[in-house]
Amino acid sequence: MYVKQISVFVENKFGRMAEILNALAEKSIDISALSLADTSEFGILRLIVDKPELAVEVLKEEGVIVKLSDIIAIAIDDTPGGLAKALNVLTEANVVIEYMYAFIGKADGKAMTVIRVDDEPKAVEALKNGGVALLTTEDISAR
Amino acid sequence: MAMWQQEIETMPREELEKLQSERLVWQVNRMYERVELFRNRMDELGLKPSDIHGIEDLHKLPFSYKQDLRDYYPYGLFAEPMENIVRVHASSGTTGKKIVVGYTRNDLDAWDNGVARMMYAIGLDNKDFVQVSYGYGLFTGGLGAHGGATKIGATVIPTSSGNTANQIQTMVDFGSTCLCCTPSYAMYLGEAIEEAGMTDQLSLKAGIFGAEPWTEEMRHAIEEKLHIKAYDIYGLSEIMGPGVSYECEHQCGMHVCEDMFIPEIIDPDTGEVLPRGSKGELVFTTITKEGFPLIRYRTRDICSLNYEKCACGRTHVRMNKPTGRSDDMLIIRGVNVFPSQVEEVLLKVGSGITPNYQIIVDRVNNNDTFEVNVEMDESMFADDVKSIEKLEKTITNELRSMLGIGAKVRLVNPKSITRSEGKAKRVIDKRKI
Numbered sequence: 001m002y003v004k005q006i007s008v009f010v011e012n013k014f015g016r017m018a019e020i021l022n023a024l025a026e027k028s029i030d031i032s033a034l035s036l037a038d039t040s041e042f043g044i045l046r047l048i049v050d051k052p053e054l055a056v057e058v059l060k061e062e063g064v065i066v067k068l069s070d071i072i073a074i075a076i077d078d079t080p081g082g083l084a085k086a087l088n089v090l091t092e093a094n095v096v097i098e099y100m101y102a103f104i105g106k107a108d109g110k111a112m113t114v115i116r117v118d119d120e121p122k123a124v125e126a127l128k129n130g131g132v133a134l135l136t137t138e139d140i141s142a143r
Numbered sequence: 144m145a146m147w148q149q150e151i152e153t154m155p156r157e158e159l160e161k162l163q164s165e166r167l168v169w170q171v172n173r174m175y176e177r178v179e180l181f182r183n184r185m186d187e188l189g190l191k192p193s194d195i196h197g198i199e200d201l202h203k204l205p206f207s208y209k210q211d212l213r214d215y216y217p218y219g220l221f222a223e224p225m226e227n228i229v230r231v232h233a234s235s236g237t238t239g240k241k242i243v244v245g246y247t248r249n250d251l252d253a254w255d256n257g258v259a260r261m262m263y264a265i266g267l268d269n270k271d272f273v274q275v276s277y278g279y280g281l282f283t284g285g286l287g288a289h290g291g292a293t294k295i296g297a298t299v300i301p302t303s304s305g306n307t308a309n310q311i312q313t314m315v316d317f318g319s320t321c322l323c324c325t326p327s328y329a330m331y332l333g334e335a336i337e338e339a340g341m342t343d344q345l346s347l348k349a350g351i352f353g354a355e356p357w358t359e360e361m362r363h364a365i366e367e368k369l370h371i372k373a374y375d376i377y378g379l380s381e382i383m384g385p386g387v388s389y390e391c392e393h394q395c396g397m398h399v400c401e402d403m404f405i406p407e408i409i410d411p412d413t414g415e416v417l418p419r420g421s422k423g424e425l426v427f428t429t430i431t432k433e434g435f436p437l438i439r440y441r442t443r444d445i446c447s448l449n450y451e452k453c454a455c456g457r458t459h460v461r462m463n464k465p466t467g468r469s470d471d472m473l474i475i476r477g478v479n480v481f482p483s484q485v486e487e488v489l490l491k492v493g494s495g496i497t498p499n500y501q502i503i504v505d506r507v508n509n510n511d512t513f514e515v516n517v518e519m520d521e522s523m524f525a526d527d528v529k530s531i532e533k534l535e536k537t538i539t540n541e542l543r544s545m546l547g548i549g550a551k552v553r554l555v556n557p558k559s560i561t562r563s564e565g566k567a568k569r570v571i572d573k574r575k576i
Contacts, residue, residue: 009554065524
């Protein structure tokens with residue numbers, strides 16, 4: 001029902017992103033989705049990967065701060081209005097979206113979106129009732 | 144140049160030392176009677192006031208420390224009942240608690256005289272316009288300079304600190320002839336005036352600058368920019384405020400008002416009094432102060448004393464610019480900052496554990512920069528930008544309310560602060576002072 005998301009605190013420092021991504025590449029960790037929230041002082045890197053637990057371990061060894069959490073991911077038709085339709089469901093249920101990022105799947109013509117909301121169970125229920133497909137980590141890595 | 148209190152200022156040393164001895168005995172007796180902490184310390188050493196006959200016995204007396212002011216906060220060390228205290232001032236202590244000092248009417252008068260001596264010594268009198276751009280308030284700078292300027296009958300322009308454009312306009316319109324502020328602010332003003340092309344409109348001839356360390360190079364730069372002579376003034380609120388010592392027209396060391404304060408130079412590690420001329424920690428004994436007297440107060444400033452007679456004719460000893468501290472206090476934009484204060488803020492914010500931190504101080508365009516890097520840990524990290532920004536802001540605000548100056552707070556990666564022998568280096572001061 002949820003996917004595992006890795007959040008990484010990224011100090012605003014030259015080369016920091018590359019260091020983090022190199023560490024993941026060395027362990028052949030596949031990144032499906034990525035978003036970077038940036039401020040003038042720091043960034044938060046959010047990743048959906050195929051081996052989240054391993055990724056956390058690798059990054060901790062790198063000395064970065066990592067947090068693993070469950071997050072909602074949905075599959076929508078990769079057609080105009082596909083995402084809007086899914087979001088309408090959440091709006092109607094009064095669920096607040098804190099952030100989201102989208103990525104496009106390789107095979108099945110579906111677009112995927114990761115959404116952080118204020119009330120996860122409520123959102124899940126609303127999405128299910130609204131006929132929106134919820135994804136798991138396995139769904140994403142097996143695409 | 145004229146002297147404000149010529150008889151005292153040029154008193155032959157033998158006579159001066161006799162006066163100091165009499166006053167020291169008086170002070171020790173009344174403090175033994177009135178200040179519990181002092182009495183206890185004397186008793187511990189098995190000393191009675193009657194053992195102190197003059198300044199030759201000064202070295203026997205117990206030291207006093209900044210921590211004492213904190214332990215007896217706020218009024219526990221005052222030697223006069225509060226009805227005789229007409230003013231208090233305060234400055235930051237080594238931790239969150241302020242330290243408080245009090246003045247009787249006589250104390251304020253003595254303070255004014257100290258500053259007035261300096262003003263006469265640099266050629267000011269009642270025809271001058273003294274712009275006081277030190278902050279007014281609990282900080283001694285503003286009211287200290289104000290009192291001295293009033294004493295000599297000058298026209299005081301109490302602008303207090305800040306609002307540079309207004310400072311400059313006031314300086315021009317009101318015809319200020321003397322500027323009192325921190326040296327770094329003087330530099331800043333000098334540059335702003337130069338930029339505005341207003342240097343020609345100034346009537347300034349002198350500047351009285353203190354409350355933070357500055358170099359000879361800075362003096363020359365200020366003198367060039369503002370077309371003035373720049374003079375150094377020294378003081379600390381524990382002893383009085385600005386005017387404990389001051390430069391005369393010859394700019395060759397700061398004359399200590401020795402009829403009020405006896406300076407000693409000691410080895411900060413052993414407490415031994417060092418031979419004349421040695422560099423060491425400066426210690427003061429206030430021999431005339433009524434409200435808040437201190438015996439052998441450890442200033443933690445490192446300097447030396449020069450007993451040679453000055454070309455100006457004053458016999459009072461000259462202290463050199465302090466070149467450092469025997470503790471970890473920093474002076475940033477004229478404000479005393481102890482790493483322990485920063486630690487206290489972080490302890491509060493870090494919910495019980497102090498995160499690793501590093502203070503980085505520099506001077507950029509003659510302004511002190513103050514950065515605090517804080518190592519993040521997992522408990523401080525949340526997945527959203529808002530809560531991290533909030534954390535940063537909380538630390539910034541708490542530091543400001545603790546220290547009274549703004550710091551640039553930066554959250555950094557764990558273990559990214561350089562450690563030597565496993566211990567993080569807490570302070571990096573890049574200023575060349």
